[in-house]
Amino acid sequence: MAYSVNISIEAPVENQIQEITYDGQEIYQTPLTMSESLAKLAQKIDFSKSACDDIKKELDVSDGTDDETSSKDPSAFQSSLWPWDSVRNKLRNALTEVCVLADVLAIAKEKRYMVLDPVQQEMHETKPIAQVYARKKALAGAASVLLNGSERLRACQNEAARNRSTPDFHIELLRLRQNWRLKKVSNTIVGDLSYRTAGSKYAQAGMFEVTKAEDDNERSNSPPASPGANPKPASALRVTVPSELQGVAYIAVLCQKDQEDLCSASINLLGSAPKSSNADMHWQQRLEAAQNVLFCKELFNQLAKEAVQLHAPIPHMVVGNQIMASTFPSIQLIIGLCHSTGAGGDKKTGSGGCGAGQKAEHDHVLEHSLHQLLREVHHKNTHHPFPHPSSAPLGPTKRRCLAGPTAADRYQLLEMTKSQTLLEQIIQQAQHFFLRMRTEYVLDTIIKEVKDPLIISHWNALNSPTFSCVKINIISHGYDAVGRTSLIIQVMEKTLKCVCRDGRVMHMSYEPQELRDLIYCQIYQHQLTVVQALARCMGWQYLANSAHLGIGAVETRGNASSCILASPMGDRLIAVRCEPQGGMQVSIAHSPKKDFFSGQLVKERKWENLGGSFKEVRWDKMEGKNFLNKMELLMASLTSS
Amino acid sequence: MGVTILQQFPMLENRTGPQTIDFLTKRVVALGAIQCGQFLVDCDTYMSTPSLGPQRTVHVMHNSEQPASVFSLLESSGKTIPLVADGLFDLLMLKMTPIYTKKQTKVESKGPRFELADFCIKLGSVTISQNFKGVLVEVEYRPCVVPATCWDLLREFLQGFLGSCVPSMPPQYLQPRMNEIYQPMDTIQQYLEHFSMYRKASGVLQFN
Numbered sequence: 001m002a003y004s005v006n007i008s009i010e011a012p013v014e015n016q017i018q019e020i021t022y023d024g025q026e027i028y029q030t031p032l033t034m035s036e037s038l039a040k041l042a043q044k045i046d047f048s049k050s051a052c053d054d055i056k057k058e059l060d061v062s063d064g065t066d067d068e069t070s071s072k073d074p075s076a077f078q079s080s081l082w083p084w085d086s087v088r089n090k091l092r093n094a095l096t097e098v099c100v101l102a103d104v105l106a107i108a109k110e111k112r113y114m115v116l117d118p119v120q121q122e123m124h125e126t127k128p129i130a131q132v133y134a135r136k137k138a139l140a141g142a143a144s145v146l147l148n149g150s151e152r153l154r155a156c157q158n159e160a161a162r163n164r165s166t167p168d169f170h171i172e173l174l175r176l177r178q179n180w181r182l183k184k185v186s187n188t189i190v191g192d193l194s195y196r197t198a199g200s201k202y203a204q205a206g207m208f209e210v211t212k213a214e215d216d217n218e219r220s221n222s223p224p225a226s227p228g229a230n231p232k233p234a235s236a237l238r239v240t241v242p243s244e245l246q247g248v249a250y251i252a253v254l255c256q257k258d259q260e261d262l263c264s265a266s267i268n269l270l271g272s273a274p275k276s277s278n279a280d281m282h283w284q285q286r287l288e289a290a291q292n293v294l295f296c297k298e299l300f301n302q303l304a305k306e307a308v309q310l311h312a313p314i315p316h317m318v319v320g321n322q323i324m325a326s327t328f329p330s331i332q333l334i335i336g337l338c339h340s341t342g343a344g345g346d347k348k349t350g351s352g353g354c355g356a357g358q359k360a361e362h363d364h365v366l367e368h369s370l371h372q373l374l375r376e377v378h379h380k381n382t383h384h385p386f387p388h389p390s391s392a393p394l395g396p397t398k399r400r401c402l403a404g405p406t407a408a409d410r411y412q413l414l415e416m417t418k419s420q421t422l423l424e425q426i427i428q429q430a431q432h433f434f435l436r437m438r439t440e441y442v443l444d445t446i447i448k449e450v451k452d453p454l455i456i457s458h459w460n461a462l463n464s465p466t467f468s469c470v471k472i473n474i475i476s477h478g479y480d481a482v483g484r485t486s487l488i489i490q491v492m493e494k495t496l497k498c499v500c501r502d503g504r505v506m507h508m509s510y511e512p513q514e515l516r517d518l519i520y521c522q523i524y525q526h527q528l529t530v531v532q533a534l535a536r537c538m539g540w541q542y543l544a545n546s547a548h549l550g551i552g553a554v555e556t557r558g559n560a561s562s563c564i565l566a567s568p569m570g571d572r573l574i575a576v577r578c579e580p581q582g583g584m585q586v587s588i589a590h591s592p593k594k595d596f597f598s599g600q601l602v603k604e605r606k607w608e609n610l611g612g613s614f615k616e617v618r619w620d621k622m623e624g625k626n627f628l629n630k631m632e633l634l635m636a637s638l639t640s641s
Numbered sequence: 642m643g644v645t646i647l648q649q650f651p652m653l654e655n656r657t658g659p660q661t662i663d664f665l666t667k668r669v670v671a672l673g674a675i676q677c678g679q680f681l682v683d684c685d686t687y688m689s690t691p692s693l694g695p696q697r698t699v700h701v702m703h704n705s706e707q708p709a710s711v712f713s714l715l716e717s718s719g720k721t722i723p724l725v726a727d728g729l730f731d732l733l734m735l736k737m738t739p740i741y742t743k744k745q746t747k748v749e750s751k752g753p754r755f756e757l758a759d760f761c762i763k764l765g766s767v768t769i770s771q772n773f774k775g776v777l778v779e780v781e782y783r784p785c786v787v788p789a790t791c792w793d794l795l796r797e798f799l800q801g802f803l804g805s806c807v808p809s810m811p812p813q814y815l816q817p818r819m820n821e822i823y824q825p826m827d828t829i830q831q832y833l834e835h836f837s838m839y840r841k842a843s844g845v846l847q848f849n
Contacts, residue, residue, distance in 0.1 A: 389729075391729055391732070392727075392729060400709075401727075403709045403710070403727070404709045404710045404711070404725070404726060404727020404728060404729075405710070405725050405726055405727055406710075406725070407707045407710045407712075407725045407824070407825035407826065408707065408709060408710070409642055409706050409707050409825070410705075410706060410707070410708055413708060413709055
């Protein structure tokens with residue numbers, strides 16, 4: 001190693017910069033003195049590192065010398081070299097320990113007071129094993145929790161993957177909660193589908209239970225049965241409805257005439273045929289069906305109660321699931337409750353009403369009004385008229401509340417107490433329904449029968465359940481402008497009221513013959529008035545007119561009416577006689593008699609101007625489309641000739 | 642609801658109250674009237690306590706013709722304020738006992754009620770705390786609501802069975818209101834007028 005060069009490393013001469021002032025001047029630290037640098041370096045010594053070595057060395061060396069040097073040095077340097085203090089302390093501690101150890105050894109040598117035995121090293125060895133064991137156990141526990149969780153998550157994921165369309169139970173429950181009243185009783189979820197919150201006072205409870213559907217066993221059965229054939233996913237939620245509310249119910253309303261159906265109204269509120277297996281239905285449909293059953297039961301219960309309490313001239317009958325009430329003589333209103341329980345297929349509990357209701361034509365109106373009536377009762381139960389004084393009782397109507405301050409007398413108060421039961425109202429509606437149908441039928445048959453004056457009937461589109469109106473116009477074809485007869489017939493519950501153009505008002509009972517007679521009378525009256533109007537247009541004079549002619553055969557309905565017309569020259573006469581039964585008779589006469597022969601009594605010629613006897617015109621042989629047309633032609637021919 | 646006229650019937654020396662009522666009943670029935678139950682008009686009078694300043698009087702009256710109503714008339718400093726309320730007003734008066742105390746005794750007019758075509762006739766015997774005071778005849782003409790248009794008819798009808806005791810002028814109370822629509826309160830006001838007259842008079846009112 002000839003080329004080896006000694007490299008000496010030393011600290012730079014520059015002192016450390018302590019501070020740089022703002023003007024760039026550097027302030028240096030003053031260099032350390034020799035003693036200071038020694039103390040600094042001594043501080044860096046880690047005595048604990050070589051503590052063992054020190055002790056071993058000191059054991060070999062005699063105690064006294066070491067003691068003196070170490071004890072002397074600190075005391076000497078204490079004031080000037082304070083940094084040595086830690087060194088001193090450490091040395092001192094070490095000395096104390098060594099002294100104690102020496103004493104112990106000295107005692108142990110004697111073997112009188114103290115024996116040195118080898119210490120069991122197993123203690124140290126078993127401890128880590130136990131620790132490892134405990135750790136293992138704890139880890140195993142944590143691992144099992146995690147594994148369990150992951151297993152469930154995986155199962156969940158697998159399930160969701162298998163049937164992605166199946167909704168979550170909780171989401172379904174949320175949906176259910178939005179539409180139905182639910183509450184939690186201990187571990188079960190119980191719902192209420194009764195109308196009690198809406199004002200119903202029906203005693204029967206409508207409780208149902210909500211459970212989570214157990215898909216597993218069902219799943220295992222269903223895939224082989226229908227692999228993908230059933231696209232509708234099963235709900236994750238199962239609803240258990242009490243057995244008496246299961247199935248489908250509806251109220252059948254029929255009008256019967258001597259065991260023969262005249263009309264019937266039977267409606268299934270759900271609008272669909274009752275399904276045989278309720279388990280397949282969605283919970284919403286099931287609950288709606290159950291609620292409907294409850295409603296129908298309440299309605300029927302109420303009606304049956306009223307039917308028993310009501311004192312009608314012909315008592316109402318309640319037999320099983322049927323109420324029979326008489327509306328008109330020999331016409332009965334039958335209200336039946338039809339309840340088909342789903343489990344046993346189509347097991348009908350409604351006996352008579354159902355079977356008849358199936359075959360008869362459906363009319364939703366009466367059934368709907370029954371529902372409406374009960375809903376009105378519910379509404380009234382919950383909605384009391386304002387204001388509600390705290391001191392006054394709740395419940396009386398607004399009119400009754402005001403009766404006191406307005407000093408209503410006893411008659412007005414008596415009027416207020418009258419209220420109609422549901423059954424009375426529905427009977428009235430049925431009566432009206434029936435009477436309206438009858439009126440329609442009578443009018444239509446007359447319109448078909450009578451061709452000459454045209455009869456047009458307009459039914460008012462807007463009417464109440466117990467009141468409707470029909471306007472009848474009678475016109476002659478081609479002569480609409482000459483004249484028309486119009487009348488209004490008001491159809492009420494048991495009576496008809498006819499209002500004519502001239503202000504006459506006629507009341508009729510429910511017998512159809514009365515209306516028939518009235519319309520026929522109106523038709524012939526129309527003919528006669530229109531003839532007169534036509535005569536005026538043609539320049540003819542009308543001499544006499546009688547609506548109720550006293551001569552001739554006795555008519556079965558009304559009286560014959562007549563009128564006599566004279567030509568513009570005054571030499572021709574036309575007499576029209578109109579019998580509601582027999583029709584029109586027209587006769588003519590010439591004023592200077594064509595066949596005047598002077599006899600013994602009437603000798604002079606001047607008497608021929610009196611006019612001759614009337615000769616009847618063979619009306620069926622006349623030209624013309626209708627009566628008025630024929631009259632026009634007759635008048636024209638008589639005027640010209 | 643129609644026009645009602647209230648008329649005192651003079652008591653004769655030799656007749657008791659029930660005899661007078663019987664006598665009038667015979668006359669009314671002879672006209673063809675049919676008895677339709679009984680009627681009752683009563684009046685309770687409450688006075689305000691003196692500590693509340695000027696004294697006020699409240700008359701609380703009931704009429705069986707308006708069974709749901711309670712009529713009250715507050716008299717204070719020359720004014721009379723009428724009020725029609727419902728049955729709860731009676732309970733309210735019970736609560737007001739510290740302010741209004743029932744001072745005077747109850748006045749009642751009760752008896753048979755007759756109906757004759759459009760007329761309603763009531764023969765009432767007036768009692769003040771069970772003591773008979775006189776006879777009040779009430780006649781109502783139901784189709785009419787304006788007193789002026791039916792006063793003559795009513796007067797004639799009254800004279801027909803009561804005789805000459807019926808004056809030719811309408812009652813004092815109705816005179817300024819002849820052309821107004823008649824209210825049930827007007828009947829009550831007439832009753833109050835007559836009741837206060839009976840109260841002032843001692844013994845049975847006599848007419849010569």
